[in-house]
Amino acid sequence: MRRAHTVEQVRSAEADLMARLPEGTLMQRAAGGLAVALGNFMGGVYGRRVVLLVGSGDNGGDALYAGEKLARRGAQVTAVLLSDKAHPAGVEALRLAGGRIGDADELAHADVAVDGIVGIGGRPGLKPEALAAVRRAEQHGVPIVAVDVPSGVDVDTGETPAEHVRAALTVTFGTHKVCHLIDPAASACGPVHLVDIGLDLPDPAATALQGPDIRALYPVPRGESDKYSRGVLGLLAGSAQYPGAAVIATSGALAGPVGMVRYVGPDAVAAEVRAEHPEIVAGEGRVQAWAIGSGLGDELDLPRIRALLDAEEPVVLDADGLKALDESGDHDGILATPHAGELGRLLGVERSAIEAERLKYARVAAERFDVTFLLKGSTTVVAAPDGQVRVNTNGTPWLATAGSGDVLAGLCGALLAAGLNPLDAGSVGAYLHAAAARLASAYGPVTAMRIAGALPEATRRILDRRD
Numbered sequence: 001m002r003r004a005h006t007v008e009q010v011r012s013a014e015a016d017l018m019a020r021l022p023e024g025t026l027m028q029r030a031a032g033g034l035a036v037a038l039g040n041f042m043g044g045v046y047g048r049r050v051v052l053l054v055g056s057g058d059n060g061g062d063a064l065y066a067g068e069k070l071a072r073r074g075a076q077v078t079a080v081l082l083s084d085k086a087h088p089a090g091v092e093a094l095r096l097a098g099g100r101i102g103d104a105d106e107l108a109h110a111d112v113a114v115d116g117i118v119g120i121g122g123r124p125g126l127k128p129e130a131l132a133a134v135r136r137a138e139q140h141g142v143p144i145v146a147v148d149v150p151s152g153v154d155v156d157t158g159e160t161p162a163e164h165v166r167a168a169l170t171v172t173f174g175t176h177k178v179c180h181l182i183d184p185a186a187s188a189c190g191p192v193h194l195v196d197i198g199l200d201l202p203d204p205a206a207t208a209l210q211g212p213d214i215r216a217l218y219p220v221p222r223g224e225s226d227k228y229s230r231g232v233l234g235l236l237a238g239s240a241q242y243p244g245a246a247v248i249a250t251s252g253a254l255a256g257p258v259g260m261v262r263y264v265g266p267d268a269v270a271a272e273v274r275a276e277h278p279e280i281v282a283g284e285g286r287v288q289a290w291a292i293g294s295g296l297g298d299e300l301d302l303p304r305i306r307a308l309l310d311a312e313e314p315v316v317l318d319a320d321g322l323k324a325l326d327e328s329g330d331h332d333g334i335l336a337t338p339h340a341g342e343l344g345r346l347l348g349v350e351r352s353a354i355e356a357e358r359l360k361y362a363r364v365a366a367e368r369f370d371v372t373f374l375l376k377g378s379t380t381v382v383a384a385p386d387g388q389v390r391v392n393t394n395g396t397p398w399l400a401t402a403g404s405g406d407v408l409a410g411l412c413g414a415l416l417a418a419g420l421n422p423l424d425a426g427s428v429g430a431y432l433h434a435a436a437a438r439l440a441s442a443y444g445p446v447t448a449m450r451i452a453g454a455l456p457e458a459t460r461r462i463l464d465r466r467d
């Protein structure tokens with residue numbers, strides 16, 4: 001599991017550890033890890049040309065000491081000092097190792113630019129001189145390696161309200177920060193390499209599941225399982241207007257861990273679902289969870305949906321079904337799965353605002369409606385009413401295809417019916433959905449049905465892997 005902490009949590013853990021270690025130890029650990037990562041990134045050190053962009057704080061210090069280590073191994077290192085307060089001891093160490101102080105012209109011939117402009121102490125945005133240097137690097141096609149975070153992003157929210165660095169690699173220390181997991185900032189990080197510096201950290205502000213977590217959470221059937229004990233999902237979806245949504249959501253559900261799917265909807269739609277999936281049962285009956293909302297269109301029966309929300313069984317609430325949510329209900333066990341436009345309508349906020357502040361609005365919605373919210377998008381955010389946040393980081397733009405959300409709703413419903421809680425069902429569902437889209441896209445452009453078709457193989461690969 002990737003764990004991300006806030007700046008305040010990192011500073012407090014750093015203070016505790018520094019009190020027990022000789023001065024400068026943590027910066028040397030950080031710089032050592034950074035130098036190794038830079039060597040790997042460049043495919044060698046001797047003769048490589050490295051330009052350090054150095055701001056006024058310890059982030060610049062990390063860059064300078066990493067530069068010192070590379071210079072001692074034969075790299076040509078030049079520091080561009082963007083502040084007259086640049087870490088004095090770091091500047092001296094670089095000089096003694098043969099590094100130079102220069103200007104942004106050096107970027108014309110650099111193999112890599114190191115962004116030590118600001119780290120966790122930075123405010124969003126870049127000052128003009130720093131911005132000019134970053135633009136220079138971009139113009140010359142010089143890749144930028146960010147120290148701790150890409151300078152200019154909002155570290156604790158993942159927002160990018162102003163100019164910022166776009167890194168080819170980010171080397172961070174102690175733990176991930178929220179901006180490494182959540183878009184739009186996460187897209188500015190490139191791959192994130194974590195250097196352990198020995199911090200002792202509290203519970204994280206956000207987490208991202210990885211393969212081993214999926215293996216631990218996925219409800220694999222046991223020897224004594226039957227179709228009922230594996231879970232039965234009720235699917236209230238589809239309409240004369242949108243029959244396909246019911247077919248697609250059923251495909252997602254049947255590709256999950258559920259033992260049986262009961263389809264509830266118009267007869268003509270049930271016939272279409274059965275034609276594609278003869279294994280479904282049409283009509284009401286006992287279920288362990290519901291998936292409600294895909295393609296209901298004009299046939300939305302809000303009182304009926306509200307009654308199901310008030311019942312004991314957990315519910316995935318998607319698309320048109322989201323209109324049934326209100327702030328007063330007792331909504332234990334609900335997973336709402338809006339995209340940014342739908343969440344915007346629920347909260348009375350512009351879609352663009354939701355996209356720019358994904359973490360904030362997912363949390364606001366979870367708290368306001370007292371249900372778990374899965375906000376779909378480039379990084380899917382799952383926020384529970386108790387404040388826990390999971391972020392899905394293996395998404396792919398291929399997921400942006402019609403019906404993809406119906407697959408996810410069916411799959412999350414299956415996971416709920418098999419016994420996972422809404423936070424686990426949402427985060428495991430988002431991970432597998434994205435893994436399936438990646439697998440399917442290996443054979444070209446994907447459709448929702450091909451994502452559903454790839455789900456069993458994507459799931460098997462993750463469950464079988466032993467890493």
Ligand SMILES: NC(=O)C1=CN([C@@H]2O[C@H](COP(=O)(O)OP(=O)(O)OC[C@H]3O[C@@H](n4cnc5c(N)ncnc54)[C@H](OP(=O)(O)O)[C@@H]3O)[C@@H](O)[C@H]2O)[C@@H](O)CC1
Binds near residue numbers: 057059
């Ligand atoms: N914590 C840890 O465990 C460890 C931390 N380590 C490292 O220390 C880093 C944090 O260092 P830090 O606290 O010195 O802050 P940092 O981000 O370098 O600079 C902030 C200064 O920059 C300025 N400034 C602000 N915004 C700006 C902007 N947009 N554009 C330009 N300037 C801006 C502002 O100064 P002002 O302008 O207000 O005078 C502010 O004082 C951390 O990211 C990691 O790399 C590791 O060495 C070891 C373990």
Ligand SMILES: [K+]
Binds near residue numbers: 116117119147148150
């Ligand atoms: K930085």
